Amino acid sequence: MSGSWSICVHTDRPEATRALGAALAALARPGDVVLLVGALGVGKTVFAQGFAVGLGVEGPVTSPTFTLVRQYRCGPTAPVRQLVHADLYRLDHLSEVADLALFELLGGDGVALVEWGDVGAPVLGEATLEITLVPEPEEPDRRSVRLVGRGASWAERRAAVAGAVAPR
Ligand SMILES: Nc1ncnc2c1ncn2[C@@H]1O[C@H](COP(=O)(O)OP(=O)(O)OP(=O)(O)O)[C@@H](O)[C@H]1O
Numbered sequence: 365m366s367g368s369w370s371i372c373v374h375t376d377r378p379e380a381t382r383a384l385g386a387a388l389a390a391l392a393r394p395g396d397v398v399l400l401v402g403a404l405g406v407g408k409t410v411f412a413q414g415f416a417v418g419l420g421v422e423g424p425v426t427s428p429t430f431t432l433v434r435q436y437r438c439g440p441t442a443p444v445r446q447l448v449h450a451d452l453y454r455l456d457h458l459s460e461v462a463d464l465a466l467f468e469l470l471g472g473d474g475v476a477l478v479e480w481g482d483v484g485a486p487v488l489g490e491a492t493l494e495i496t497l498v499p500e501p502e503e504p505d506r507r508s509v510r511l512v513g514r515g516a517s518w519a520e521r522r523a524a525v526a527g528a529v530a531p532r
Pocket residue numbers: 375376377378379380381402403404405406407408409410411427429479504505506507
């Protein structure tokens with residue numbers, strides 16, 4: 365077990381959360397599972413949109429709330445071939461997360477971004493990047509963003525993640 369690490373940053377507007385997503389997308393590897401955690405409307409989909417841009421996904425990435433899962437093809441220079449964007453908000457039981465067959469959808473070459481990922485964490489494997497967005501009181505456009513990397517593959521990328529999310 366390689367343990368876990370945690371990094372905290374802030375974003376001060378939606379564009380900054382998008383940029384954070386795009387910067388992290390450059391570090392994606394096939395099979396990654398990224399959990400997006402936080403209250404309704406905090407910015408999980410905004411992050412996912414930036415991540416998709418970073419992967420060269422064409423066309424709009426919208427909240428998959430009513431479809432649960434959407435798949436997108438990544439651009440030719442992306443480190444992964446496809447993005448699987450899921451939203452577990454409407455699921456009531458962990459067995460339903462298993463039914464989504466996210467790992468099958470991922471195949472050997474995709475990355476999964478899972479909104480309300482904490483709900484599915486028990487069945488989504490131990491090697492995850494968990495990103496928790498928290499609103500800041502009295503600062504409507506500011507979010508604190510906590511990144512927790514778990515497992516060997518994210519342990520290897522700790523320094524790279526720190527570099528990617530560093531304020532600039
Ligand atoms: N710093 C910020 N980062 C991200 N979004 C922000 C920020 N400041 C304000 N916003 C606004 O917050 C809203 C976030 O909406 P978004 O759909 O991404 O939330 P969500 O977490 O996916 O919600 P849901 O739980 O319904 O899926 C957007 O309207 C966005 O413009």
